[in-house]
Amino acid sequence: MRVSRLMLVTLREDPAEAEIASHKLLLRAGYIRRLAPGIYAYLPLMWRVLRKVAQVVREEMDAAGALEALLPQLQPADLWRRSGRWAGYTAGEGIMFHLEDRQGRQLGLGPTHEEVVTVLGADLLRSYRQLPVNLYQIQTKFRDEIRPRFGLMRGREFIMKDAYSFHADEACLAQTYAAMDRAYRRIFARCGLRAVAVEADSGAIGGSASQEFMVTAEAGEDLILTSPDGRYAANQERAESLPPDPVLLPAGPRSGGAGEPLATPGETTVEQLCAGHGLDPSQVVKVLLLLARFEDGAPQPLLVALRGDQQLNEVKLSNAVTARLGAQHGALLELAAITAELLAAQGLDPLPFGYFGPQLEDRLLAGSRGWARTFLRLVDHTAADLTAFVCGANRIDQHLVGASWQGLNLSPDVVDLRAAQPGDRCCHDPAQRLEATRGIEVGHIFQLGRKYSTAMEACFTSEAGSSEPFWMGCYGIGVSRLAQAAVEQHHDADGIRWPLAIAPFEVLVVPANAADPVQADLAEHLSAQLEEAGVDVLLDDRPERAGVKFKDGDLLGIPWRVVVGRGAAEGRVELVQRGGEGSRDLQAHGLLDHLLPRIRRQRRGLLEE
RNA sequence: CGGGAUGUAGCGCAGCUUGGUAGCGCACUUCGUUCGGGACGAAGGGGCCGCAGGUUCGAAUCCUGUCAUCCCGACCA
Structure with a gap:
């Protein structure tokens, strides 16, 4: 891909609409544009990032045995009445966009898919022999958020991976829940994100156990409380701790009366x-x-x-x-x-x-x-x-x-009604005191139990021949939020520093002086060669001064930059890692051998061998 | 929905106090010089001053209303 053909518009100044670094950078670097509050266009660069994130998610979900599908976004109100959520999701501060069709039938625009998936399960899964099943999709969700915020962090239209599992018994649910926990840790690591798993409240989704995955970042909306020994981590809205001891009231005449x-x-x-x-x-x-x-x-x-x-x-x-x-x-x-x-x-x-x-x-x-x-x-x-x-x-x-x-x-x-605070003693070890970190919730997994299957009479025939409601779990990842969270965690004063696994391009080739045919030819040649080797390459072919191209390159955050400049005539190029220290002179013919192993390693993100 | 702020060119802003018909920087177009960290010069294009009403000879500016956006709280991936 060539920068001249990329519809790239970068901004030198921070747009007034953005408050936090990642939002400013995504706007400035030409990744997103706002259409209305909480509604954003993903421009070509952003879409490449989102596709890469989605691909990581897809690979890990598939590896964990889940099945990809695509479920309807237009959902009949009846379905939501059966689960008992229609009123709660549409009335008052409800978050479901809803509308009527030409027949006057009420529909909702899917904010989540428990209802749809539960009736599908009930329809298709008749026997315990078919279980367990874990169905997922990667799709746009619609939520009429009370207050959309911070670009893709809290949009009214956003991309989510949601998965729903069906089980014959609770133990099987627990197994899949644990498998999703492992898959999620791999997903965030592969995307180059430092994420922590925390105990969470189940909120409107309901169910029993639930765990959130937080990308640690100052701009995060959630407060996480963790113990120094790493054994306890919880969202503050869920966290428990030991309160300070009270000061005893001196015994008075009618004390205790x-x-x-x-x-x-x-x-x-x-x-x-x-x-x-x-x-x-x-x-x-x-x-x-x-x-x-x-x-x-x-x-x-x-x-x-x-x-x-x-x-x-x-x-x-x-x-x-x-x-x-x-x-x-x-x-x-x-x-x-x-x-x-x-x-x-x-x-x-x-x-x-x-x-x-x-x-x-x-x-x-x-x-x-x-x-x-x-x-x-x-x-x-x-x-x-x-x-x-x-x-x-x-x-x-x-x-x-x-x-x-x-x-x-x-x-x-x-x-227990009290809010745990940083500095409180931990329940598991009073010698430990809770520490506060801010986080961005990028994933949430739930053991729903039989809440939806009971409400919607979604049953299967058990081994004993009886009809029983499914045990269910659900598992979400905010794909578009994750992408922005990555920027929040990986940026510097010059711009974005994408983890390579989710960068829109892996290598940026910059001819310092595009007017020099030697540089232009070598840059073209190297781009083609890298592309041939399966590397995502962006060639900055614009007739701009070198400084402009370097600044834009830093802003865009592409992990590797190959500068074809003064040494081009002698077949030498310069290799620079975004955010790394210094640059390295290489013979152009040796570039591929040098770069490929490094790129291959970085595609694994923070995943341990 | 409550509280705060802001609406002037694609973006960032000045002008408003003290009314006289709109300006700066970036971006865009053309030409010349430059060419390894957001160059310089010259010429140019682009604005219902959020919208409606009022005051006035005259309103971006004053008054009233209204709409929108952003930030702080209740929601969540």
């Missing part, structure tokens, strides 16, 4: 309360009032208690709420703080904001127009473990000191 009143005028925050009375935040039980909205059923008021020095992890809370009420009310759509306005809209009396205690009574909800009439009460371990604490008295300007759960006549529903 219902608590002594304490006048705390104007002290509505834990900080103010502690500052005013010489307390430690770990001696306080703080109470948060939230409202959970479901697919159907009345909004549910929540009363959540945590130790004063701890932060709420909303993901854990959502999971706890769903576990308790999801079966009756369907998907949890939203969690929001209860405000004075919301109370007024329900016709309820104002509540003493800033002075809540866990003993807040249900009768305060009795007059509500549409809400459930009792609180769902959840208490984090840190709060439940306190034998005596300070909490709000549920009266303005008053707290209680020395209260206890028994003393308040409460029996807490104890769950």
